[in-house]
Amino acid sequence: MASSGDSTILHADLDAFYASVEQLLDPSLRGLPIAVGGGVVLAASYEARAYGVAAGMPGWRARALCPDIRFVGGHFGEYQRRADQVVDVFHDFTPRVERISIDEAFLDVSGAVHLFGPPGAIGAAIRRRVREETGLPLSVGVARTKHLAKVASQVAKPDGLVVVEPGGERAFLAPLPVGLVWGVGPATQLRLHQSGIQTIGQLAAAGSPLLESLLGPANGSKLARLAADVDRRRVDAPERARSIGAQAALGRRRVDRELVRETLGYLTDRVAGRMRASRRAARTVTVRVRFTGLRSVTRGATLARPSSATLTLTETAVELAGRALADHPAEREITLLAVSLSNLRDEECLQPELPWGRQARAQAARWGVDRTVDAIRTKFGRGAVGYATVVFSGVDRVPEGFRELAEH
DNA sequence: TCTGGGGTCCTAGGACCC
């Protein structure tokens, strides 16, 4: 029985995943700069990355950087299918697989060395099998901790394997840029650079007190632990979600109450349905309104009791959006609306409504309508039935396949 | 001339309670 200090963690990360699948499906795309997406780059092939194209970049900028870039994609079902195939391979080596996104997972292979040899050999064997069975390039990092395994897989990219031997952790981390630390994004990186901290070695040397004064107590101490390699998180099954949300980009639309009502109705309907499918109810509703120039505001409200009723949640969302808009009368156009449900409770645990009173009866009726709609949709599909403004709403411009993928 | 959708966590101020 290995102690936690002896655990061996493997981080596996599919390279340029969506783009790699597209190049497999259409061999004429191999070796070419391609991007998956349209308005925004969801994934870029390594050939495109050589031009500076990166995920999250607006499509027009990608075209400016790389005029020959080809935009392809939309094979969402294929992405999911192949990613599942890869995870099946992982399970042949260990039952302890923590999937953290469609193209990434942690594996605890501490107990697998007796069967498959040293950690490096396991990493190599997994990479080989994934390549043979799916055609996809996979990068793997191996180390004693999750954080270090993840850093190692980033160093291994593209299509490589990096093993950090026990005892070599600090030396491995020291020269690497701070941006490789999990949780260091552009804002934190800028602040660290301004303090003369460029490498993870310098980050570790800075120490917790300085980092806490720079970045706040929680972020500072967490970063100090990661840089000093004393983080010991285990590989676990993912926890249940703490919030469920949906958003819709609208282009540039003049502020219009009816548009807001329809869009929020549509979004809340989707989100509430997903929540009911996982048998939960929400106490907090949050609405985000984004204006031009990426200026955005959020308004939230916590209900006296949890609800899973589409109508109740929609009314709350619409009211919150009204407040947000009223607080910003100078804004003439909105570009995005988002709804999020949080403070989630298991529905079975809810206090049953008292069987009398008009309000209780109304709630019971809403509950019944939602269940009926859910059941019909399960049988006949989303478009079969719904509230009128939702059914006829024209905001569903993003491919449904992508939504389902994102929801997975 | 600012681009998708789905999430997590942290901070900070205010209300309220003891």
Place this chain on the structure above:
DNA sequence: TCTGGGGTCCTAGGACCC
């Protein structure tokens, strides 16, 4: 005479991740 401290919940905003 408004002085002390601690805890919880709510709200708004922001950073970050895939």
